[in-house]
Amino acid sequence: MGSPGGDGVVTAAVLIIGDEILSGRTQDTNLRDIARYLGVHGVDLCEARTVPDIQDEIVDALNALRARYDYVITTGGIGPTHDDITADAVAAAFGVGLEEHPDILAMMQSRWGDQLNVARRRMARVPVGGSLVNNPVQGPPGFTIGNVFVLAGVPQIMRGMLEDVGPRLRSGAVVLSRTVRVEGSGEGAIAAPLEAVARAHPDLSLGSYPFFTEGLYGSNLVLRSRDGVELAATVAELIAALRAAGIENVREVEAA
Amino acid sequence: MGSPGGDGVVTAAVLIIGDEILSGRTQDTNLRDIARYLGVHGVDLCEARTVPDIQDEIVDALNALRARYDYVITTGGIGPTHDDITADAVAAAFGVGLEEHPDILAMMQSRWGDQLNVARRRMARVPVGGSLVNNPVQGPPGFTIGNVFVLAGVPQIMRGMLEDVGPRLRSGAVVLSRTVRVEGSGEGAIAAPLEAVARAHPDLSLGSYPFFTEGLYGSNLVLRSRDGVELAATVAELIAALRAAGIENVREVEAA
Incomplete structure (x- = not known):
């Protein structure tokens, strides 16, 4: 199945990860922000999916989307708590392991010192082969692997991370x-x-x-x-x- | 692949139809409203997808979701213009034709008289075998066929139609x-x-x-x-x- 955008069009999908969206507790606004940002960069947003914090669901949706579109942007599930499983799921989707990224660990040690606990260290884990997406707002960076960009769910942080996604997108648009x-x-x-x-x-x-x-x-x-x-x-x-x-x-x- | 809700849990998915959501022109709020409404009715919302106004995309997503979950609720694409193709796509997904529903036609004739034009009559079309979903706000009703409920995209109208969905849902909850x-x-x-x-x-x-x-x-x-x-x-x-x-x-x- 080819990309629905047709020849020469660069396509993307968004994968929103989080029980809080599907329960109705939280109103998602990231989809609109990403859609508008991609539009400015000449990339067509073709589909969005919202899935719960269940690893198999994230893996299946991510594999379907990354096979079909040029890029996939995920939001949510990269915090320090037990239900933040996006890094694990992305690693599983790509069939690779997770490792603590030395740059994130260095940032965290400088920020937290003795208070760098196990929960916070979870946020230093990146799939093997991935590279970082800058976070100009607060907290640890996002990451990218293959054609997938993994961003925070908090809208302000997500928007900040997006600024480091645009320059990496292949598109005809000069922004x-x-x-x-x-x-x-x-x-x-x-x-x-x-x-x-x-x-x-x-x-x-x-x-x-x-x-x-x-x-x-x-x-x-x-x-x-x-x-x-x-x-x-x-x-x-x-x-x-x-x-x-x-x-x-x-x-x-x-x-x- | 079974329902992810497990035994005894009633599950649902939402299918949001519309280019305006994927371009970022419109901020969707229907997902949160439906999620909260289903929660009160004891139904688990397990997944949401947003697709463009392209018939094959709507058909593929609808068939995937209706096979997997107990219910699917769609929003958008039931107006009178050329890009309102939800009824066509739902009929195609179920492999049935479309027919003008006599109740809608009667409502429209009473409302519009001589001004009942071809565009407005488009909104009287319902897939064969479908039945109506009451619209207490304004405009024509939605419809339901199989385990799929087809509602308007305008939030206020969508919420009004939802009130006629709850009583038809199988769930353990007394609301x-x-x-x-x-x-x-x-x-x-x-x-x-x-x-x-x-x-x-x-x-x-x-x-x-x-x-x-x-x-x-x-x-x-x-x-x-x-x-x-x-x-x-x-x-x-x-x-x-x-x-x-x-x-x-x-x-x-x-x-x-």
């Missing part, structure tokens, strides 16, 4: 990127103007990546589009909207 | 229902207190079904739960919350 940096204001203060600008430009990707470093906090707002004119106009519009909302320390910076 | 009726206030006025009460009682199903008849308008708020004590307390809480929000014409009524 331009510009970054607006806000210092001294948290996401709560900037959320309303940000959302207004994002809604006014549905074909553009706009992500917010907060930072807390060296006593400084704020957020990098990454705008991506294939249309350089719209991108430039939206950068100006965003800065104006933030200033109109009383956010003073706002400026465009080189990409983070 | 109690009470109805609070608001007259002279639209959904915009009651949305905030309604949401607050719904959030405070995640295990209870709370649907709002607006009516516009004989110059009167308002909404029937249907509460469902397996816990009669919580149900009674929530009815009282909801009436109090609505009155506190300035909604005066509120009372409990016999089930609509």
